[in-house]
Amino acid sequence: MPATAYPRTDRSTATRARDRMSYDRAAIHAVIDEAYHCHLAFVVDGEPRLLPTLHIRVGETLYLHGSTGSYLMLAARGDGLPVSVAITHLDALILARSQVHHSANYRSVVAHGTARLVADPATKRRVLDALLERIATGRSQDSRPPTDAELAATAVLGLPLAEASLRARTGGVVDDEADLDLPHWAGVVPVSTTLGRPEPAPGVVLPPPLLSGPA
């Protein structure tokens, strides 16, 4: 059994607003699992690079969908690639009476570590299956599995979840006492991400799969 929390490190410890930080494993998993996409940062020639990609968590590994052609993948072939991965949900806009107390509710996980290309075909198949099941229950069976050649052309990076933190703001407006009677609206505006009605491709008459939804 892994510990219930990830360890705190210099780079995963906030320098302010520490009360917004959590290292709880289950809470971090939940934020990761709710999202379809993440942002991946790495360093090339001393400069930061950043790109969005799709991800899926399987146990304590975060798998990232990649592309064989990019320098990212080349970089990942040696000792692995030091990365930061962020997954963020914007949950609400906070409108305060004073300008500086405007804020946002959010949940954001940042994981640090070394990402490596997944070479094992069986693992890659399991990752693809997990990615499809995240989208729709049963989809890994209700779709054509990859050929060996397709699998070889599909790059997957694996990042062990060993150093991860969750930063979140929840709750309502925090205004200064002296501002509470000002004649300005204050409150919370929820932000939500939802799946729309599935639009079948031309000629498709089958019923759509059972979508798992963003949450």
Next chain:
Amino acid sequence: MPATAYPRTDRSTATRARDRMSYDRAAIHAVIDEAYHCHLAFVVDGEPRLLPTLHIRVGETLYLHGSTGSYLMLAARGDGLPVSVAITHLDALILARSQVHHSANYRSVVAHGTARLVADPATKRRVLDALLERIATGRSQDSRPPTDAELAATAVLGLPLAEASLRARTGGVVDDEADLDLPHWAGVVPVSTTLGRPEPAPGVVLPPPLLSGPA
């Protein structure tokens, strides 16, 4: 008048799927303006760091909301901080008949450059005003402006938009010809981000402001 497109550089040119790339200024502005938050990558001791923050574009500068306490801000006090900023909209999930052709529609802008702390109080006031107007029309007037002390405690980073690119996937399912008759559903599942009904803070009876909406 700036050119209608940003220049292509090594780091803003994709090594594959180049047809998905655009450098069009108006298209890039539109993607930035539709989003409330972005991800900011930078390098500390050779390692990638990544965090989410709120942003607002004013002309050809992307302003990022920061915090005075963090090393990010300290780093920004000298020659500026080399950063990558990404703003991504997930627009749809693409379910193909074959596993490997599953994909996502998205629009993602990545900007590279050197971010600097904004010192000028007048500029900071304009940035805060723009951020509030993005949330709700008229909100910069219908809220208490910052005192000089509040303004001094509010850190804003400015990133000139000189090197930016847009990567997007649009459209429907792309399956192999040989797979079109397979008995699996295929199609597009739209993903959308929406604002919910404003929830007033305790005691607030004023009508809510006119929200600008995510799009």
